[in-house]
Amino acid sequence: MNTEAVIGRVRRQLQEGGLRGCLLVRDLHTGDEAGIEPDTALPSASLVKVPLALATAERVRRGELDGAARLDVRPGRSTALGPTGLTRFRHPVRIAVDDLLYLSTCLSDETAADALFGLTPPAHVTALLQELGVRGISVRHTADELSDTPVERFGTGQAHLAHALAIDAGTSGRGHRVPQLDTTRANTGSARAWVDLLAGLWEPTSIPAETAASVRGLMLHNVLRQRLTPDFASDATRWWSKTGTLLNLRHEIGVVEHADGGAFAVAVLTESLVPAAAQPGADALMGQAARTLRDHLRQL
16 A cells, blocks of 8 residues: 555544544654654644753753752642642652653653743743754743643533533634644644654754753653553564643654664644543554554555
8 A cells, every 4th residue: 555545544544533633653764754744733732841851951961950959849739630740749849850850751740840941941942942953843831831721620520621622612723712722822843843853862963962862761761651652562662752631632752663673753643523531542543543654664
């Protein structure tokens, strides 16, 4: 089956599963790639914690920050079921910058991320990305805004109403009544931009090798692995990843390395058209779509 036919089949499968998808899979050795709307920018949700980790790790490498320095961090405010780490703590803690990096990236801890944003604000992160040759990713706000959405205002028993608002309140130009979903105000990136970032981390040129290795190490130990992991993790592969979730957005980016030497960067950004918080079928469909594109590239 040619590339166009494979992409058409994947697009139909996503649509039938209630997902709009922006995907890109790239062979990191040959540069061959296959995707669906890879240049469409979507809100990043927790994917923003990867560029935050990159900026923090680079500042540690430069000596601007000390990874062993400990910060006093107040507990998070969230009462929702999803948040992890410091966001669910009840008492203040003192914790090192390196450990905040682990919590922010591997556990997607918003309180840890905001402690890091306190050291390197969004505008500084964006400037560092530009300096390191990373294009197409905008960092405009901190992580605490991700926990101030209609979901928290409606309450857990009415989560479907928040998701219905997320689905229906957008504009054709990707503006939105929910600020975190408005691409002119939110942290954003396209599937191509995320794959370019992954490529820069795996084959560093403008990103210093030490910094790239630090971020790869964090992504290897990501504990939120319910989406693409079942389709990419095996005894014959290694899988590095980061997820992002916000209202009807479900994202994951990562790199899979095969025992035969093959390596593929993957970015799957989706918007669900189903007003429900728990959608394990959508997570599974994301993995299947990405694997189909990866399998096709391996056969070229």
